[in-house]
Amino acid sequence: MLRVLLLCGALGCGAGQAVPLTFTMLQWTRVSDGSSVFWGNASLDGQLSHLLEGFNVTQVLPLEPPDAWARRQQDVDTYLQLFSQLVKFFSKERPINYTQSLCCHLGCQLFPNGTAHSFYEVTLNGTAFLSFHVPSATWKRHWPGRDAVATFAEKELMKYSRTTKDLQHFLNTTCVGILQAQSARTGKQSSRSHAPLVLGLILGAFALLGIAVGIFLCTGGSC
Secondary structure (H helix, E strand, O other): OOOOOOOOOOOOOOOOOOOOEEEEEEEEEEEEOOEEEEEEEEEEOOEEEEEEEOOEEEEOOOOOOHHHHHHHHHHHHHHHHHHHHHHHHHHHHOOOOOOEEEEEEEEEEEOOOOOEEEEEEEEEOOEEEEEEEOOOOEEEEOOOOOHHHHHHHHHHHOOOHHHOHHHHHHHHHHHHHHHHHHHHOOOHHHHHHHHHHHHHHHHHHHHHHHHHHHHHHHHOOOO
């Protein structure tokens, strides 16, 4: 069942504070018996922009022309197919008899005074697992109990620029730039030019997801 969760403003603007513009993405993966199930969504300034269900990603807002969007869809499908094959391989090498559910929640907020806030949080089976501290481009573990699994994941993620400096750039520059353009309301040409950035952010999240899932499958850490 597809879950559509729009979390604009969800990072807590207290009473009396100006409401920020927000870009958020939620992406879930459930792994069980060697199979992967995907679903998620992205929203831009309170409007649903993309949906993911299984291997299908849908552009809800007309941010890209049909030919360009068809290429983006193929990219997503290729990644998800490869991801599923990787999970099957891991499952054969080290079978697990329990379900793993991973959620990546990321995005940014732009406030009227020009300040911005970015975030990336990962939960495993509903429990806080890792978070990314954007200013320092470092990962922080939150996993209770089996801390060795989170420690290993944190160590591995810090090895790759895609999950540190590149992710920091995505959140501080790309994501905030999308909101600045949205705030400026510069017309259709601007909307089209920023669509690849939206898709790039989504694909960047998928890449991180693949590393994280590989980590907990390889370590065989049950929850």
